[in-house]
Amino acid sequence: MPQKRKNIKVNPPDNKIPINWLTWFYMGAGVFLVISLLFNNPGTKEVNWQEFEQNFLSKNAVDRIIIVNREQAEIFLKKELINDPSFKEVLQPRFSKEATSGPHYIMNIGSVETFERKLEQAQSKLKIKEIPVNYITKNNSFWNLLSWLMPLVVLFVLWSYMFRRSVGGGPGGGSSLFSFGKSTATLLDKENKSSVTFDEVAGLEEAKMEVKEVVDFLKNPNAFTKLGAKIPKGVILVGPPGTGKTLLAKAVAGEARVPFFNISGSEFVEMFVGVGASRVRDLFKQAKEKTPCIVFIDEIDAIGRSRSRNTIFTGANDERESTLNQLLTEMDGFGTNSGVIVLAATNRADMLDPALLRPGRFDRHIYLELPNQKEREEIFKVHLRPLKLNDAIDVHFLAMQTPGFSGADIANICNEAALIGARRKKEKVDKQDFLDAIDRVVAGLEKKSKIISPEEKKIIAYHEAGHALVSWLLKSVDPLIKVSIIPRGKSLGAAWYLPEERQLKTATQFKEHLCATLGGRAAEEIMFGEVSSGALDDLEKVTKEAYMMVAYYGFNEKLGNISFYDSTGQLETGFQKPYSEETGKLIDEEVRKLVNDSYEQSKLILHENKKTLTKIAELLLQKEIIYKEDLEKIIGKRAIDITA
Numbered sequence: 001m002p003q004k005r006k007n008i009k010v011n012p013p014d015n016k017i018p019i020n021w022l023t024w025f026y027m028g029a030g031v032f033l034v035i036s037l038l039f040n041n042p043g044t045k046e047v048n049w050q051e052f053e054q055n056f057l058s059k060n061a062v063d064r065i066i067i068v069n070r071e072q073a074e075i076f077l078k079k080e081l082i083n084d085p086s087f088k089e090v091l092q093p094r095f096s097k098e099a100t101s102g103p104h105y106i107m108n109i110g111s112v113e114t115f116e117r118k119l120e121q122a123q124s125k126l127k128i129k130e131i132p133v134n135y136i137t138k139n140n141s142f143w144n145l146l147s148w149l150m151p152l153v154v155l156f157v158l159w160s161y162m163f164r165r166s167v168g169g170g171p172g173g174g175s176s177l178f179s180f181g182k183s184t185a186t187l188l189d190k191e192n193k194s195s196v197t198f199d200e201v202a203g204l205e206e207a208k209m210e211v212k213e214v215v216d217f218l219k220n221p222n223a224f225t226k227l228g229a230k231i232p233k234g235v236i237l238v239g240p241p242g243t244g245k246t247l248l249a250k251a252v253a254g255e256a257r258v259p260f261f262n263i264s265g266s267e268f269v270e271m272f273v274g275v276g277a278s279r280v281r282d283l284f285k286q287a288k289e290k291t292p293c294i295v296f297i298d299e300i301d302a303i304g305r306s307r308s309r310n311t312i313f314t315g316a317n318d319e320r321e322s323t324l325n326q327l328l329t330e331m332d333g334f335g336t337n338s339g340v341i342v343l344a345a346t347n348r349a350d351m352l353d354p355a356l357l358r359p360g361r362f363d364r365h366i367y368l369e370l371p372n373q374k375e376r377e378e379i380f381k382v383h384l385r386p387l388k389l390n391d392a393i394d395v396h397f398l399a400m401q402t403p404g405f406s407g408a409d410i411a412n413i414c415n416e417a418a419l420i421g422a423r424r425k426k427e428k429v430d431k432q433d434f435l436d437a438i439d440r441v442v443a444g445l446e447k448k449s450k451i452i453s454p455e456e457k458k459i460i461a462y463h464e465a466g467h468a469l470v471s472w473l474l475k476s477v478d479p480l481i482k483v484s485i486i487p488r489g490k491s492l493g494a495a496w497y498l499p500e501e502r503q504l505k506t507a508t509q510f511k512e513h514l515c516a517t518l519g520g521r522a523a524e525e526i527m528f529g530e531v532s533s534g535a536l537d538d539l540e541k542v543t544k545e546a547y548m549m550v551a552y553y554g555f556n557e558k559l560g561n562i563s564f565y566d567s568t569g570q571l572e573t574g575f576q577k578p579y580s581e582e583t584g585k586l587i588d589e590e591v592r593k594l595v596n597d598s599y600e601q602s603k604l605i606l607h608e609n610k611k612t613l614t615k616i617a618e619l620l621l622q623k624e625i626i627y628k629e630d631l632e633k634i635i636g637k638r639a640i641d642i643t644a
C-alpha cells in the first residue's frame with residue numbers, strides 16, 4: 001500500500017553548509033595561475049652560449065654575471081649599452097625594470113666548471129677584461145611551497161569529490177563533508193507519522209502480540225516496571241524476504257506514537273573507516289534525546305554478521321566489525337528502562353554474531369514464516385481492499401493457488417492483476433486476471449514470440465507430458481493443476497503443482513518427487529530414443545535434492561543416520577569437508593544410485609503408460625495449455641485429490 005511518509009533528515013543544520021569544494025578548487029587554481037604569471041619573469045629572455053658569446057661577450061657588453069643555485073647564469077649588461085640602438089634588436093625586455101636593472105638575460109649552464117672554463121677561454125680569446133662572476137643560492141620559497149602544496153591540494157580535492165559522491169549517494173546521505181559521521185536515519189514523529197497500523201498487517205498473530213507488548217510498554221511503562229519487570233532492549237524479527245518484517249516495524253511506529261528512527265544496516269557502512277561506528281554513536285545519541293523511542297535497523301545482517309566468518313578471505317571486515325562493536329556497546333550502555341527499544345530485521349539470523357543475539361541485547365527473537373493458507377487469505381483481503389473487484393472473486397481460491405507465496409508476493413499479485421485488468425479495459429478485476437497474474441509471478445512473462453520449431457515443440461510437449469503423467473500416477477507427489485508448453489520467462493514449458501502445506505516430508509515423498517522431476521527426460525528417451533538439453537533445470541533440482549537426502553536427512557542406509565548439515569553456516573566458505581574422502585565417495589555413489597533408480601522407475605512408469613503419454617502430449621500440442629480436468633478425461637481421477 002502506498003504510504004504517505006515524509007522523509008526528514010535528523011540533523012538538518014549540519015547538512016546546510018553552503019560550501020562547494022569544486023568552486024574553491026577552481027578559485028585556487030585561478031589565483032595560482034595569476035601568481036605564477038607575475039613571478040615567472042617573462043621579461044627575461046633565455047639565451048644559449050653561442051648567442052651569449054656572439055652578441056654580448058664579443059661586444060664587451062657584459063657588466064657582471066650571477067650564477068644562481070649553480071645552474072643558471074643571470075646576465076647583467078652594462079647600463080650605458082642598454083639604450084644603445086645597436087642593442088635594440090636583441091634587447092626586448094617587456095618590463096622596464098628588467099631593461100634598466102637586470103638581469104637582462106638568463107642562461108642555463110651545464111655545470112659551473114664548464115661555464116667557468118668557457119668564459120675564461122672566451123675572455124682570453126676576445127681579450128676583454130675579466131667579468132665579475134658571483135655565486136648565490138636563491139631559495140625560491142614561494143615555488144617550493146607551491147610544489148609542496150599543490151599535490152596536497154589536488155589530493156584533497158579528489159578525496160572530497162569521491163567522498164561527496166559516496167556519502168551523498170546513500171539514502172538520506174548528507175551532502176556535506178562534515179555530516180558523514182552522522183546517522184542517516186529517517187525520523188518519524190508526531191509531525192511525520194507512519195500511517196501503517198496493525199490492521200494492515202494480516203496474519204502474523206504471534207509476532208503482532210509480541211511487538212504489541214513493546215508498544216504497550218512505550219505507552220505505559222509504569223504498568224511493567226512497577227512489578228519489577230524489565231522490558232527487552234532489543235527485538236529482532238527474523239524471516240524470509242517479504243514476510244512483513246518492515247511492515248510490522250512500520251505498524252509499531254504507527255501505533256506507538258513515539259519517535260521512530262528508521263535506518264538500514266547497509267547505511268552504516270561506508271568506504272571510509274570509522275564512519276559506521278560514528279553513525280551508530282550518533283544514532284543512539286539522538287535516540288536518547290528523544291526517549292521513549294524506537295530505533296529500527298532493517299537488514300541488520302549488513303553489520304551484524306558473525307565476526308568469525310570470512311575474515312581470512314575478505315580481510316575487509318574491520319569496518320563492519322567496529323560498527324558492530326559500537327552497536328553492542330551502545331546496546332549495553334543504555335539502561336533497560338531508559339525507553340529506547342531497538343527493533344531489527346533480518347532474513348539471515350544464522351549469519352548474525354552470537355554476541356548480538358544474546359539476552360540483554362536482542363533478547364527477543366520473533367520468527368516470521370511464509371504465511372499458511374489461512375494467513376494468505378487474510379493478506380489477500382488486506383490487499384484486495386483498494387481494488388475494484390468482480391463479485392466472483394473467491395479469496396479462499398486465491399489463497400489455495402498461492403502456496404509458498406510471501407506477503408510481498410501476494411501484494412504484487414494483487415497489483416499485477418489490477419494492471420492486467422486495466423490493460424484488458426475491464427471495469428472490474430476478475431478471476432482470470434488473478435490467475436494470469438499468479439502465472440506471471442511464478443513463471444515470468446509469456447513469450448509467444450519465441451521461435452520454436454515443430455520438432456522442438458514436440459520434444460517439449462512429450463517432456464511436459466512425462467512430468468504430468470509420472471506425477472499423476474505417483475501418490476505422494478503434489479497434485480497437478482495445469483501443464484503448458486507456452487514459453488515463459490526462461491522456461492520452454494512448465495507444469496504447475498499445488499504443493500501441500502506440510503511440515504514434514506517422508507523419504508517416499510522425496511523419492512517420488514525425484515521420479516516426477518525426472519519424468520520429462522524419461523519421456524524424451526522413451527519416445528525419441530535420445531535426450532535433449534531441456535532437462536537442465538530438472539537435473540539441477542534432482543541433484544540438489546538427492547544430495548540433501550543422502551548427506552543431510554540421513555535417508556541412506558549405508559551412511560546411516562548422519563547429517564552433514566551445518567546450521568551455523570560456518571562451513572559454507574570452508575574448503576574442508578566435514579567428512580573423510582571415503583565418505584565423500586560413498587555420498588557421491590549413493591546419490592548417483594538414487595538418481596539412477598528414480599530415473600529407471602520413471603521410465604518404467606512411462607513405458608507401461610506409453611499410450612496415455614502420447615495422448616497427453618498430442619493434446620498439449622493441440623491446446624498448448626491443459627488443465628487437471630483434461631488429464632482426468634484421459635487418465636481418470638487421481639487417487640487422492642486435495643484440489644477438489
Ligand code: ADP
Binds near residue numbers: 204247
Ligand atoms: P520484509 O521486510 O519482510 O522483506 P516487507 O515488510 O517489506 O517485507 O513486506 C513487503 C510488502 O509485502 C509490504 O509492504 C506489504 O505490502 C506486503 N506484506 C508482507 N507481509 C504482509 C502481511 N502480513 N500483511 C499484509 N501485507 C504484507
